[in-house]
Amino acid sequence: MEQACETLEFFCLTEEELNVEAVMKTVMHASAGAALLFLGTVRQFTHGRETLQLRYEAYPSMALRIMREIGEEIQCKWPGSEVAIHHRTGMLKIGEIAVLIAVSCPHRREAYEASQYAIEQVKSRLPIWKQEYAPDGTFWVTSCCAHEGLTARPEHTETGEGRW
Amino acid sequence: MEQACETLEFFCLTEEELNVEAVMKTVMHASAGAALLFLGTVRQFTHGRETLQLRYEAYPSMALRIMREIGEEIQCKWPGSEVAIHHRTGMLKIGEIAVLIAVSCPHRREAYEASQYAIEQVKSRLPIWKQEYAPDGTFWVTSCCAHEGLTARPEHTETGEGRW
Amino acid sequence: MVKVLLFAAIAEKTGRREWCPELGQGTVGQVVEQLVMRFPQIRDEIGTCLFAKNERVVDQDDEVGHGDVLAILPPVNGG
Amino acid sequence: MVKVLLFAAIAEKTGRREWCPELGQGTVGQVVEQLVMRFPQIRDEIGTCLFAKNERVVDQDDEVGHGDVLAILPPVNGG
Numbered sequence: 001m002e003q004a005c006e007t008l009e010f011f012c013l014t015e016e017e018l019n020v021e022a023v024m025k026t027v028m029h030a031s032a033g034a035a036l037l038f039l040g041t042v043r044q045f046t047h048g049r050e051t052l053q054l055r056y057e058a059y060p061s062m063a064l065r066i067m068r069e070i071g072e073e074i075q076c077k078w079p080g081s082e083v084a085i086h087h088r089t090g091m092l093k094i095g096e097i098a099v100l101i102a103v104s105c106p107h108r109r110e111a112y113e114a115s116q117y118a119i120e121q122v123k124s125r126l127p128i129w130k131q132e133y134a135p136d137g138t139f140w141v142t143s144c145c146a147h148e149g150l151t152a153r154p155e156h157t158e159t160g161e162g163r164w
Numbered sequence: 165m166e167q168a169c170e171t172l173e174f175f176c177l178t179e180e181e182l183n184v185e186a187v188m189k190t191v192m193h194a195s196a197g198a199a200l201l202f203l204g205t206v207r208q209f210t211h212g213r214e215t216l217q218l219r220y221e222a223y224p225s226m227a228l229r230i231m232r233e234i235g236e237e238i239q240c241k242w243p244g245s246e247v248a249i250h251h252r253t254g255m256l257k258i259g260e261i262a263v264l265i266a267v268s269c270p271h272r273r274e275a276y277e278a279s280q281y282a283i284e285q286v287k288s289r290l291p292i293w294k295q296e297y298a299p300d301g302t303f304w305v306t307s308c309c310a311h312e313g314l315t316a317r318p319e320h321t322e323t324g325e326g327r328w
Numbered sequence: 329m330v331k332v333l334l335f336a337a338i339a340e341k342t343g344r345r346e347w348c349p350e351l352g353q354g355t356v357g358q359v360v361e362q363l364v365m366r367f368p369q370i371r372d373e374i375g376t377c378l379f380a381k382n383e384r385v386v387d388q389d390d391e392v393g394h395g396d397v398l399a400i401l402p403p404v405n406g407g
Numbered sequence: 408m409v410k411v412l413l414f415a416a417i418a419e420k421t422g423r424r425e426w427c428p429e430l431g432q433g434t435v436g437q438v439v440e441q442l443v444m445r446f447p448q449i450r451d452e453i454g455t456c457l458f459a460k461n462e463r464v465v466d467q468d469d470e471v472g473h474g475d476v477l478a479i480l481p482p483v484n485g486g
Contacts, residue, residue: 020201024203029259030208031208031209032207036202037203038200038272039188040407041192041198043194043195044194045195046270056406059333059380059383065383087407099406111202112280115276122407123407124404125404126404127380127401127404128407129402142405147403150404223412226459251485283486287484288483289485292483292484292486293416293481304415304484310482311482314464
């Protein structure tokens with residue numbers, strides 16, 4: 001976790017700054033006609049509310065395992081594609097890059113589809129948590145679609161909060 | 165046309181290599197939560213047919229004018245977005261970047277929409293022509309959607325090839 | 329011995345990132361129940377968590393035993 | 408005087424990138440007709456072209472005159 005994500009590292013978690021060139025070079029190859037880079041950054045204002053900084057915490061070994069799963073899924077769904085996902089952990093300042101997802105495909109339509117699939121999966125499946133530092137305190141950010149892509153567990157969902 | 169596209173140049177044509185970092189930095193700002201970079205490269209194989217290299221020719225002043233128009237359209241359609249388009253001209257080798265389109269938006273869904281809009285417009289409206297060097301000769305590449313986004317001209321379309 | 333990994337709000341509220349239940353083996357549900365008894369302050373959060381045994385999400389009926397790592401996953405939020 | 412700009416296949420077939428018609432002014436269609444008379448080898452391609460007067464796409468009925476730049480645009484293909 002301490003080292004930067006390097007070129008040709010397809011899936012990577014790091015506390016170091018993410019590098020746009022490194023992740024793009026990882027997916028470029030001769031039969032790729034289109035590549036798409038998604039870049040998630042720390043936004044200062046969300047619906048008018050201010051963020052001071054964000055801290056990301058991960059379960060690293062499982063996060064890497066799921067990144068690889070997402071990559072395999074994409075290569076099956078969009079043949080000829082390559083995917084790299086670099087995710088930052090630790091404390092991030094406004095404007096810093098939290099996640100980079102690079103996808104290359106023979107044609108651009110697939111690149112858009114694959115990239116959108118990748119970011120939705122990253123948001124709903126990777127065991128990574130985001131703590132927001134705001135002027136009125138710190139809190140763990142929750143999203144509507146958390147856990148969505150992880151193995152469905154009806155027993156769990158049905159019992160809900162009441163059981164414990 | 166001779167100089168490289170620099171950071172903070174939103175719309176640019178150049179014979180020099182395009183720079184991923186420069187175009188991304190151009191669109192990043194504090195309220196951007198998502199940025200998307202589209203990268204069009206010279207593909208070696210298209211449906212099994214080999215390309216040796218590509219040459220791009222532009223009508224530079226009009227191309228820049230239309231790039232700016234596309235940018236304004238995007239900022240109206242997706243408020244809070246920023247767009248930069250860097251396009252290469254001249255002779256390009258396999259794997260080299262022909263076009264970079266960077267879009268930043270407060271949220272990711274708009275970034276995908278705006279980026280797709282931008283590349284479709286670039287392909288159908290910019291006065292830029294692509295000459296392919298293949299093992300069996302050179303030819304001007306035509307696409308299904310050429311001219312589509314340019315001002316509709318029914319008189320022209322109706323007369324077709326027969327008139328001249 | 330089962331090792332339990334705690335993250336985010338659960339780690340914060342318990343003040344721990346790892347915990348070992350007395351239970352040598354049993355179901356995931358039993359281990360989690362023991363965890364909540366030991367740290368009642370996570371009673372509200374636990375209902376929103378998933379559980380991963382050796383990095384794979386499992387049901388509460390799943391068995392865990394010696395050498396297994398059970399991770400308690402609050403709602404995830406990557407990207 | 409009208410200046411006509413030629414690109415891509417049209418430039419290649421005529422061997423020119425610029426051309427000035429004798430016609431001092433007239434419609435776009437008239438200038439284009441004169442161009443095709445001078446360079447009959449572009450007869451096939453011209454039907455697929457659009458015309459831009461001072462960088463804006465115009466109809467064939469549009470008037471061009473002294474100082475105007477008329478660009479003949481074969482099917483474009485950026486990106």
